[in-house]
């Protein structure tokens with residue numbers, strides 16, 4: 242495992258990728274994001290076969306492989322199913338600390354991810370206790386909404402295990 | 403009936419943080435040359451190639467399999483790329499096995515190489531593998547997706563951070579005997595517990611490193627395999643499952659598997675066990691090489707493989723069940739926590755399991771191995787593979 246040394250150490254060529262994309266979200270996600278942006282509501286898409294209410298909404302039920310049909314409003318409150326508190330900085334990702342949780346909104350069959358606010362993250366032990374699974378959260382909308390998943394986040398309501 | 407197939411040669415470069423002395427295709431050449439030498443074969447003896455390459459942006463070369471293939475001198479023979487994220491190397495082994503077991507090819511080289519350390523942005527790259535519409539802007543990456551598993555294990559089963567730490571300590575202890583491992587310095591429970599939180603509850607020492615290295619495995623059909631100068635490691639069973647990319651679908655009331663568990667790996671294992679005639683894994687398997695990039699993932703895996711009951715993997719590990727010399731040695735090589743050249747990581751599990759069956763694992767050889775299991779996982783814990791290797795066909 243010898244490292245070949247030149248007089249000034251290994252020869253390194255830098256590289257970088259800058260690639261721009263414009264993702265069309267499709268009609269199903271567009272309806273979801275439009276409701277977030279214009280009406281501050283969260284909608285799930287229900288499978289007519291198994292009855293699951295999917296958030297984020299999908300055009301097809303990925304279990305039954307049939308087209309989903311009805312839109313059903315879910316939330317605005319829900320329960321924490323999993324969370325993490327990120328303390329490590331990663332290039333290209335937000336400045337830590339921040340908390341991300343999966344939350345089952347009332348009436349939904351699946352859990353939806355988003356950032357959680359309203360928790361002091363400075364002490365990991367205290368913060369993780371506050372966010373414990375089973376905690377209740379509510380959807381809180383941003384003042385300026387752009388039809389993105391970040392138009393809302395979760396706000397901790399209090400422990401209700 | 404599938405053609406009986408065995409691994410007859412293994413080549414590993416050894417895994418290190420950086421390899422500034424070689425390009426990625428030169429790394430691949432070194433692993434291939436070692437595998438050929440081990441198998442007492444020449445490149446002309448190989449009928450087809452399966453090359454595992456995980457997401458391109460991890461190394462910043464688009465479709466590097468094109469470079470690797472030509473570097474191996476594949477001319478006039480088939481070459482196929484496989485990519486299933488972290489599972490890549492094991493999925494490549496799965497594809498290689500099907501190549502031979504189908505009767506279409508007598509010999510196949512399965513090879514994977516990576517130089518993940520050439521970008522500091524691996525977690526950013528893995529973030530780009532998330533749904534760009536619904537989830538990417540939520541800063542999800544490979545570490546926090548496993549944190550979601552760990553926090554559910556802690557809540558549902560009472561897994562403790564000390565139990566997680568015990569996995570890391572054992573991995574390093576084993577790695578000390580494996581010259582190919584990247585991280586070989588012993589660590590203590592206190593070292594792990596006092597390391598900084600990366601994504602709570604996972605701390606720095608609960609996490610795998612970023613490594614560079616390559617691994618190659620040569621598979622051959624009977625009778626070529628039976629006449630190998632090495633003891634062949636016969637592929638007795640293979641299973642694989644896929645599931646949703648949406649982790650939230652494995653948490654809400656509509657879930658049919660749970661993100662805390664690896665019910666998907668249990669399905670893959672059931673398929674592999676059935677083919678291998680295994681009904682009691684604890685007594686019929688001698689060791690496991692498990693793809694566990696984080697401590698919590700190993701706990702889910704030992705349960706899914708049927709070594710202990712669901713919810714008990716953490717406690718059993720803490721009590722020494724998976725130590726060298728214990729009832730079921732797990733990751734004698736030191737595992738993924740001691741070396742993670744992403745594309746090659748899951749293939750290294752297959753290679754190490756094969757070496758154990760061949761009796762050639764060196765200082766970390768488990769005595770008297772007749773059968774070993776190797777697993778792979780990838781995606782948002784969505785792809786799972788399980789391969790059984792044994793000393794008879």
Ligand SMILES: [Zn+2]
Pocket residue numbers: 288289290291292293302303304305306
């Ligand atoms: Zn359905």
